[in-house]
Amino acid sequence: MTDELVYVVPRRAVIAGDGWHGVRSAALGPALQAIGRLGEYRPRGLMEVDPDWKQVIPYVVLRDGADYFLMRRTRAGRDERLHDRFSIGVGGHLNPGDGGLDQGLVREWHEELVADFAPRFESIGLLNDDTTEVGRVHLGVVYVADAAGRPVAIRETDKLSGSFVAPAEVAAVTDRLETWSRIAFEFLEARGPSVG
Numbered sequence: 001m002t003d004e005l006v007y008v009v010p011r012r013a014v015i016a017g018d019g020w021h022g023v024r025s026a027a028l029g030p031a032l033q034a035i036g037r038l039g040e041y042r043p044r045g046l047m048e049v050d051p052d053w054k055q056v057i058p059y060v061v062l063r064d065g066a067d068y069f070l071m072r073r074t075r076a077g078r079d080e081r082l083h084d085r086f087s088i089g090v091g092g093h094l095n096p097g098d099g100g101l102d103q104g105l106v107r108e109w110h111e112e113l114v115a116d117f118a119p120r121f122e123s124i125g126l127l128n129d130d131t132t133e134v135g136r137v138h139l140g141v142v143y144v145a146d147a148a149g150r151p152v153a154i155r156e157t158d159k160l161s162g163s164f165v166a167p168a169e170v171a172a173v174t175d176r177l178e179t180w181s182r183i184a185f186e187f188l189e190a191r192g193p194s195v196g
Helices: 028-038 101-112 167-171 179-191
Strands: 005-010 022-024 040-043 053-064 067-073 089-091 122-128 138-146 160-165
Touching (some): 022 179, 089 101, 089 179
Antiparallel strands (some): 005 040, 005 053, 022 122, 053 067, 122 138
């Protein structure tokens, strides 16, 4: 049985010292250069238990002006821990056929959402959360995209539902947001209304 290959980067190349928690936009350019220069594909099974490496996950938050595309997981998914949880992010592992971070993000966009357009993806920071076992071995590259009034729908409607909602509606379910979504939402709200 072959193990899925995922794109990873040495932790020390992107997380200094004892690390940090949240989204950091400082030194994003050099960090993205390090990801491109030092990243490599390794077996996912090994990387899930090796905190010396960070699995790089492009993670896009879709907006429509000030609104967020808020998704809710149904009870159809295999992982019961995610049932009825909310998310504002779309993303996933990078695989060898992706051709890099940007192309992997576009693939995830088309796999997860139904839209007759691909928006401009603006990278805004790195997301790190070492407080969980999963977080210790993953690193998010957070992007923001604007639908600009164009329609977007969920592809796998048996697993998710989603629609654009005001920030107050996202804030109302903060306690049920997936961890990365909560971190990204707090960062974006603190950052202010500029999304482009």
